[in-house]
Every structure is written in C-alpha cells, then in structure tokens.
Amino acid sequence: MSPKTLYDKIWDAHVVQQSEDGTCLLYIDRHLVHEVTSPQAFEGLRMAGRKVRAPEKTIAVPDHNVPTTLDRADPATMTEDSRIQVAALDKNAKEFGINYYPVSDVRQGIVHIVGPEQGWTLPGMTVVCGDSHTATHGAFGALAHGIGTSEVEHVLATQTLIQKKSKNMKVEITGKLMPGVTAKDITLAVIGATGTAGGTGYVIEYCGEAIRDLSMEGRMTVCNMAIEGGARAGLIAPDQKTFDYVKGRPHAPKGADYDAAVEYWKTLFTDEGAHFDKVVTLKGEEIEPVVTWGTSPEDVLPISAVVPSPDDFKGGKVEAAKRAIEYMGLTSGQKLTDIEIDTVFIGSCTNGRIEDLRAAAEILKGKKVKDGMRAMVVPGSGLVRAQAEEEGLADIFKDAGFEWRMAGCSMCLAMNPDQLAEGERCASTSNRNFEGRQGYKGRTHLVSPAMAAAAAITGKLTDVREMM
C-alpha cells in the first residue's frame, strides 16, 4: 500500500461513494451549527418535509449575533433582526431535536470553542460548520472545514457532503519558539510567508517540533487561521496531548470505548514517504512576535519592523499596500511600536480559550491599561469565563481596567453591538483585519493575547518581550 498523508487517511475513511470524475460523497461525523448561516437550511428541510438525518451528531449554539454585555438576557440589548435569527435557532434546535446550548446556558460560547470543550470534536473525524473558522478543529487531527448554507442543508438532511479532494500541503515549523512567541505568531508568520492564497486548493498539515510542543489550545489557534492562508482545512496529527485533552469530556468516549478510540487515533499520522504537493518550512527560532500592519492577514511583520512602503511590493500588491496604508492611517517607515491604539480586544475563536486569557493576565497582573483605553476580554465560552473567574484571572483583568464580558464572537466580526467606531484602532486577538471587519472604517492590528495585553498597558503596539 502506498504511503498516505494524515489527510488521505481521514478522507479515505469517510468516502461513502466515488463517481468516475472523482466527486465523492463524504460522510460527516459532526455538524456544528450557528444562528447566521442556518435558518434557510432548516427552512429548506421543513419545506421538503425532511428531518435532520443524525440529530445526535448535530450541535447548535448561537454566537455571532449575541451581545456580550452582562445584561444580555434583556432582549432590548439586541437588534430586531439579530433577535429573530437567534430565536430561529432556538426554535429549529427544538423542532429538529439537535443538541443545543442556548444563550442562557453556561456552556454557550463560540461554536469552535464549545465543540472541543464538550468533547464533540475527536481525532479522525470529519467536522463541518457554516463558518470558515471550522478549520480550528483540525488541531485534533480532524478534517474540519466551513460550508455554505445549501451545504448546511445537505449535511442536515444526508449527513454527507458532495466533495472533491484537495491537494496535500505540509507546513513544518522546526525547532523551538523563543520566549514571548506564541501559536498566534506561528500562524500569522505562516500566512505572511505563504500569502492569503498560498493554501488555496490544499489541506495543510502542520508539523515539526514547534507544533508538537504546542498545547492543544495553541494548536487550535494555528489551525483556526488555516483558512486565512487560503487552505480548505488545517490538520495536526493527534498525539498523547490530544488524547489527554479529549479524555473525560462530556461527549468523548469513555472506558473501553476510549481505549479502542485511542488505538485507532494512534494510526492517524502521515506515513513515511507520503507525498505532499507543496511544502513550506519555517524555523521556530526565527519567528518573532508579529503584528499585522495592513488590511489582509498576510500583511504581517515582526513587531521590531517598520510600516512598509508600497514600493516594497510587486504587481497588484503595490496598489493594495497603498490602499491599506491609507486605510490604516499609517506612514511608510513608521516604527510599528510607534502606532498608537485606543482599543484592545481579547477573545474570538482564535484566542478566546483559557490559556489565551492566562497569557494576557500574566502581562496585566498588577498593571493598569493606558488612560482612555477601551479594553475588553470576551471569553470564548461560559465555561472559559467561569474557569477564569475561579483562577482569579477575571479580577486581574478588571483591576487592570478591562471590561469582563459574556461569551460570544463579539468584536471579531461586529455583527453584534461590539464594534469599532470610525477611525478607532484596535489591537485584536481575532483573525481578520479586513476593511470594516470590526466596524465601519475601524482599524485592526492582529496580535497574540500577550501582545494585546502589552498594547493595552502602553497604548501602543508593543514588543511583549520587553515586559516579560
């Protein structure tokens, strides 16, 4: 048998049927659902008189629209169209009998944080959701990617997707990371190296010592942004850390089932000599804490750098860089550490987990945010929030001058009340710095949680290593 990649193995284990042109019917093990991309899909089922084929494999949670203020139980905190979308999910979850975590449930949170937290996400699975950041679940060695509303309906009805296989890409991070460098810096550095289209047509497998050394939460941060590199999905082979993380979670296998599962999960790795269509290698030691300066996640530079000049680029990127520098209100040659910010957002499916909050709190301990700074922490789930309170992290944030919010997508995408105003500039732990992403004419600099905390204190983009 010819050697296979991890992706090959998971793919092959899920092909229900293959037609002559290579189109496959792929079985889906877990379907995550949120309120924005699902209403028409459920409506489609209703109109056709269809049921959800596997409600036990379908998990819904509202996250995009929900306010994160403490008074959010009051319906007046939501706009009417948001309220309608959330109410629709409430109704659909009940009517179709799927697993559901309503806003009032302490386990509610961002769908990509809730899935792993509850043990829904397991190695070797196929996981889909009507959301591009489904790639997050690849950290478990699960094939996980976003789908559109028609496909949401297709999966609800058939538990399958009509798919063609992507190509294999290997991203290897060799060696050790230096102090102050995190999973977020790895994933941004990779996108900086490959570009936002570098992964188009591929499924990425992240590997190498620096990846192996990451915790499960760090691995989720890395895979989360595979989509920003253009890849359909990101994968990391499961290992003992994965098995330990999964063990004991509410929906993870137990007892003999767990043991049998681990035996299978241990077969999920890329065979020696397996073929990759593309290989990118970065040295872990050379990765610095990074920030984005522009309006694309590929606009990445080490914090020690200066704002580039459009002339530094070639082709269509010259014009794009010019536009980005103007939109961001920056000057070529300006030191990145001289960029003043007025807002800090810590949260999102990229960096809203407990380790992210610990990393930020570590920097903030005993310090205050700069005068006039609007700083907020939005835990990725109600359980992350509760744990942070138990560990005393919430007090550190509050004492430093951060708002301590309820769980949700919040300012990552500004579909809810948490938004940047025109011209505001934010150091954000989220995943997209597109024009208007965090609010109309808002300016976003993507950073790690520790870097966000450092910026909150100084009021400027800051090299966190100077504060450690």
Add this chain to the structure above:
Amino acid sequence: MEKFETLQGIAAPMPLVNIDTDMIIPKIFLKTIKRSGLGVNLFDEMRYDRQGNEIADFVLNKPQYREAQILVAGDNFGCGSSREHAPWAIADFGIKCVISTSFADIFFNNCFKNGILPIVFPQDVVDVLMKDAEKGSNARMTVDLENQVVTTSDGQEFAFEVDAFKKHCLMNGLDDIGLTMEHVSAIDAFEAKSNAERPWL
C-alpha cells in the same frame, strides 16, 4: 422537493414582457431568514399600494386567479438579478409552472432547483395559452411533464421540450439533496460499517 408529475390548475395570464426579478420580489424582502413565506410578497409592488392594500385589477388579486398554479407570461420572464428569492416567492405562492416565449438564464435554472417547471413555447402557442388563461378559473390547463404536453381547457395539445436530466430531477422531486438521497442505502451501509469500526463516534 415536491415531485412534479401532472399538474392541472388555473393559469393566470401576465402578458407583460420583461418581468424582472425586482418585480417578482423587491429587494426589501431579501433580508429574511426564510426561503418560505415570500409568496405574500410575490409581485409586491404590482400587487399592493404603498399602504399595503391590494390593487384590485392586478391579476393575482382577482378572485378567479388567487389559486393560480400556472403563469403564462410575456417574453424574457425573470430577467435581472440571480436572487433565488424569485423562484422561492413564486413557489411559495403556489405557482408550479411558468410558460413564456423566453426566460432569463439564471432564473430558468433557479426554477428547477425549487420545483418549478419553466416551459418555452413559440409566440403563437403562447398566444393560444394566454387566451385560454384569460378564461379564468373555469379554464383548467393541464401540464403533463412525463409526456411533455400542455393541454388547454378545450383540449388543444402542445408538445414542449425539456432537458432530460432536469425532467428526471423534477419528476422525482430531486434537488442536490434529493440526488444524494438516491444513495441513501450507501449512506446507511457506510454508517453501519463506521459504527461497527468506530463505536465511539
């Protein structure tokens, strides 16, 4: 998707040419979280005044056409945007077949995805069908998809063309999901095997 077999129903005449998708469903109704429920807003600006009252002489407001299932329309029906809200609204109203001399391409394809049969006839045939539709609710037109024949209330028959695959999908009520459902035994088999091999899933 509902199966399209033989349809016998009231045909409403809409001789206007170039009925576009904004007429079919104005953009203010695209904010919905639903695909269903748009029937009430079908042809909204032609059908209601600004206060929301029905405009009595619009064809679908006339008592004899309120239950119409077939629409006989002027040239170039469905031109404009690609919004699937247009066929959603038509289907939701209860119209299952639209007859014209020509259709906008995207709209034409969208119809098949939503259980609607668009039929193209030459002008002279459309003229005959339009006349038949004008007879009101006592004139039932018959659309036989299997034999590809439209029969007027007085028994005149007109054969029409339809893509064989699209016909197959409509007659069997198949959309993408419907097509996948044809392989349900393969999915069942896969699930059984997967459950045996990986009982923890």
